[in-house]
Amino acid sequence: MLILLLCTMAMPKYRDKRIYIAATALILAANLGANYYFYLNGDYTAVFYVDLAMLLVIAIVMKPLFSDSVMQWCFSYITMINIYAAIVFLSYYFRAVLPDPEYGNTLLRFLLFAAVILAFRRWVSALYRRVLDNWPVYILPATALLLCFLGHFFGGDIQQMLTDNGSPLFLLTLLGLSIYVAIVHSLKTITAQYRMREHHLVIAAERQYLQLATTGMAARLQLMETAALQNSRAAHDRRHFNHVLQGLLERGQTAEATALLRSEDRPAPELARVFCENPVVNAAVSHYAGLAEQAGIRTEISLEVPAELKVDALALSMVVSNLMENALQACTRLPEGQTPYLRFIARNAGRLLLEIENSCSADTALDDAGQPVVRREGHGIGSRSVAAFAKTHDAELLYRVENGSFRVRLLI
Numbered sequence: 001m002l003i004l005l006l007c008t009m010a011m012p013k014y015r016d017k018r019i020y021i022a023a024t025a026l027i028l029a030a031n032l033g034a035n036y037y038f039y040l041n042g043d044y045t046a047v048f049y050v051d052l053a054m055l056l057v058i059a060i061v062m063k064p065l066f067s068d069s070v071m072q073w074c075f076s077y078i079t080m081i082n083i084y085a086a087i088v089f090l091s092y093y094f095r096a097v098l099p100d101p102e103y104g105n106t107l108l109r110f111l112l113f114a115a116v117i118l119a120f121r122r123w124v125s126a127l128y129r130r131v132l133d134n135w136p137v138y139i140l141p142a143t144a145l146l147l148c149f150l151g152h153f154f155g156g157d158i159q160q161m162l163t164d165n166g167s168p169l170f171l172l173t174l175l176g177l178s179i180y181v182a183i184v185h186s187l188k189t190i191t192a193q194y195r196m197r198e199h200h201l202v203i204a205a206e207r208q209y210l211q212l213a214t215t216g217m218a219a220r221l222q223l224m225e226t227a228a229l230q231n232s233r234a235a236h237d238r239r240h241f242n243h244v245l246q247g248l249l250e251r252g253q254t255a256e257a258t259a260l261l262r263s264e265d266r267p268a269p270e271l272a273r274v275f276c277e278n279p280v281v282n283a284a285v286s287h288y289a290g291l292a293e294q295a296g297i298r299t300e301i302s303l304e305v306p307a308e309l310k311v312d313a314l315a316l317s318m319v320v321s322n323l324m325e326n327a328l329q330a331c332t333r334l335p336e337g338q339t340p341y342l343r344f345i346a347r348n349a350g351r352l353l354l355e356i357e358n359s360c361s362a363d364t365a366l367d368d369a370g371q372p373v374v375r376r377e378g379h380g381i382g383s384r385s386v387a388a389f390a391k392t393h394d395a396e397l398l399y400r401v402e403n404g405s406f407r408v409r410l411l412i
Helices: 002-009 017-040 044-065 070-093 101-133 135-153 158-164 166-250 254-263 279-294 313-332 381-392
Strands: 298-303 341-349 351-359 396-402 405-411
Touching: 002 017, 002 044, 002 070, 002 101, 017 044, 044 070, 044 158, 070 101, 070 135, 070 158, 070 166, 101 166, 135 158, 135 166, 158 166, 166 254, 166 381, 279 298, 279 313, 313 341, 313 351, 313 381, 313 405, 381 396, 381 405
Parallel strands: 298 341
Antiparallel strands: 341 351, 351 405, 396 405
16 A cells, blocks of 8 residues: 555656556565564564665666656655554554554545545645655755654554554644645645646736737838838829820930839839738737848848647737847847847747747846846746746747747747
8 A cells, every 4th residue: 555655646657557656565575575574573673663664675676667756756755654653553442443453543544545545536636746846945944844743653562652652642743634634625725826827917918919019000001001102102203104105205305214213113012021921920020020130130030830730829829929039139138249130930840840049148048947147127028928938838939048049948
């Protein structure tokens, strides 16, 4: 039951259950063989010490079969021993209510272990994984509880110790239960608060993008109005030009007519570029590409973003806006002599791959989680919004800083 409990708390490394069954069988055989003599002689103190030694063997032998880190494994191991000590005491304390105390002791242990394992599997498993990820915060109370339990079990005959310390052990068991309930509840509350904060960041990013889209649309409407006015003036000037050209040709002044035509041979104004088929993403890219051109930043943009996406186009456009805005800000903060550039490539082959690369300063770095380090107050909201998008859509997000270049890849 201890090994089954440990398999429930820790993360198995192998899918083949026969490996864990074989390891359990070997440990069980060794434990029964070591305890057989002491059980026959009724030396339950020696049985207890042999079981403690067997727990150390379990900690060493079973660790390679699980993918948890060393400290995560230690936390699970300490929790397992705390549960073991509490169940040993409770089974001894309540055994008298059953007809045969010795077999009642075994039955109570089986029922208590089964209840704990089922509770872990049904209600606690997901939250406990988060506890393991935050083990530095919670390992101190768990270790203190273990020391309190061991202090009551050592120092004499085990049966006498359990009998004399019934009330303190019962209160210690309640304290241990309250400690682990508080740990799980606190982490559940913290997780809910973190999700709420992520939700607020997404809402703020959406509001920011909508404001940006509104501003961009107003600028485009103004541009269209200006273009219509220019076309009207051009049409009016074209009529005068045609009249002058007609007069020159009627008088046979072909040289003057040719010179006039050459003077009007100007290139047509460049039309707005279409970077991809998706209109929402294209609008965001067009806006920041225009800002990059105004800032003198060399750009290379090649996008294969289809019109129909498996994710929300507005959410993706916000991600693109945040990434391109961060890239532009990094380019504007470059030291003298470093050439700013921005390269944005998107490829669609079943999954959509976005890659943005830009020049960056020498102090650009990533933290332990692989996220860009925020060095100024009020910055970093865009990166958190991108991380929230990646987590929501199960996308792969990877940042890399190398040789004065900052690169981010997003696989959706």
